[in-house]
Amino acid sequence: MAVTEEQLKTLREKARRVRIDILKMLTECGSGHTGGSLSATDIVTALYFYKMKYDPKRPDWKERDNFILSKGHAAPVLYTALAHAGFIEHAELCTLRKLGSRLQGHPDSKYLPGVEISTGSLGQGLSVANGLALAHKLDESASRVYALLGDGELQEGQVWEAAMTAAHYKLDNLCALVDNNGLQIDGPVEKVMGVEPITDKWRAFGWEVFDIDGHDMAAITAALDRAETVKGRPTMIVCRTVKGKGSKVFEGKVEFHGTTPSKEELDIAMKELSEETVCK
């Protein structure tokens, strides 16, 4: 069943609201990862508000789909999605990173319903996603597993171990995505430690690969739909994104990996985000 124009409109609007909430949360907290949360927003919006099956009243519902935020530092986008999805109250978002908060600096499954596993140390989430996918295969469950990785994260060797495992065990109930925003902490990814050609690598590891614009909601939803039809191998959706997508204050800026907006920067961004939807 393909996405409708009406749904796309709703999703773009949702993504706009998620970006606003992320920026407010980060500015209030004064600490956290701006750029990588914004680049992942359209992907996460499509997953939570178009594709994934879940019940906020039953976070342990056996038939739910699973989302693993392997690039755990983008916790703000996950927390905001969980708030919009009804797992937590909106008011809780401004407790990000505060002592005693359930909204830890990186997602913590011990505290927060809706978080499948604690992440933060890069390169580990895909292995966990594989484990979940294997469990579903054993149970002959229709649940699907989604994992979101960063492009810098592809430098971690464990990612490629997991890539082998997923193909070897034919995990067609697994769909991974790379938020390919081209930047990491010390600079552009290709300058620090090149990971291209990303699509060729995943294809060589036996995955079905789609290469899309990670801010084109129609392309994202279509790829997620297509992934469900792939049999006998896992799917990787490489999403070409812009780090900090949403406002020219952050877009393409290395320094906004782990810094938060000042009040002035937030004001500028809010103006831009209020004016129009960000993605196509």
Next chain:
Amino acid sequence: MTQTQKVATRDAYGDALVSLGRKRNDVVVLDADLSGSTKTSKFAKAFPARFFNIGIAEQDMMGTAAGLAIGGKLPFVSTFAVFATGRAWEQVRQSICYPNLNVKIVASHAGVTVGEDGGSHQSVEDIAVMRVIPHMTVIVPADGVETLQAIEAAAEHQGPCYVRTGRNKVPVIFGPDYKFRIGKAHVFNEGKDAAVIATGIMVAEALKARDLLKAEGIDAGVINMSTIKPIDTHAVLAAAKRCGAIVSAEEHSIIGGLGGAVAEALSESAPVPMVRIGVKDVFGTSGDQEGLLRHYGLSAVDIAAAVKEVIKKKKEPR
């Protein structure tokens, strides 16, 4: 103690897994291309659909086990101790212990009795590096009987477990009426002059040492400390108060393992002289089992000498 029967704890593990797999269909097993050695191959043969070989990829294996646990399974993960706790230490910490997942790591070929493969394969640090992680329970069974029960207990326990098994056949110490419990030491005899707190294959050596010392009129108690974390502090302190001198014995570095845990308990609550038997902060080396135990000072003779040394310390004015 039966003189003749010897069983490798890794074999007992393999059997325990099959028995567990029959009782519980949520048990799954993972290995990293070492199932013939770790003995998970027995489970693999009996329940092939529930066995996952992840290949020579220990970090991935730990993460996969975590995912299976979230998916409602009870994963047992195996490889050699040096790889399980070294190569994949951070994955054990981040993906298993930090989220407090119900994964059981059973690592074989621990200690120097790995033998001929040499130092690269002999873990003398695994107890130390597992013990220090929050939420982790660390168990070192002394013989085949205790291993079987420890695996059952680990399966019942909620939370991450690390169980250490060995390569070589070791004497069966316990009989059918033995009851293993996580966190409970087993006192063979209380002793008077000194107490030896031993773990793993050193328990059999400690019992031999006790007999050697008896012939010389020295009354040494022997305690099997099979749970290193949470350590049976009560048993440690009781032995200290009773004997006033403690020897720890492990097939592991003298730093951070059983010796470290015992010293921590003693120094806080019952400071008495102590001597640690273990690998003295060096790496392993190739050799035969018996030769290596002598080389590293891990035999009954060494334990007996340590007991005499600690009794001397006890008698020194302080």
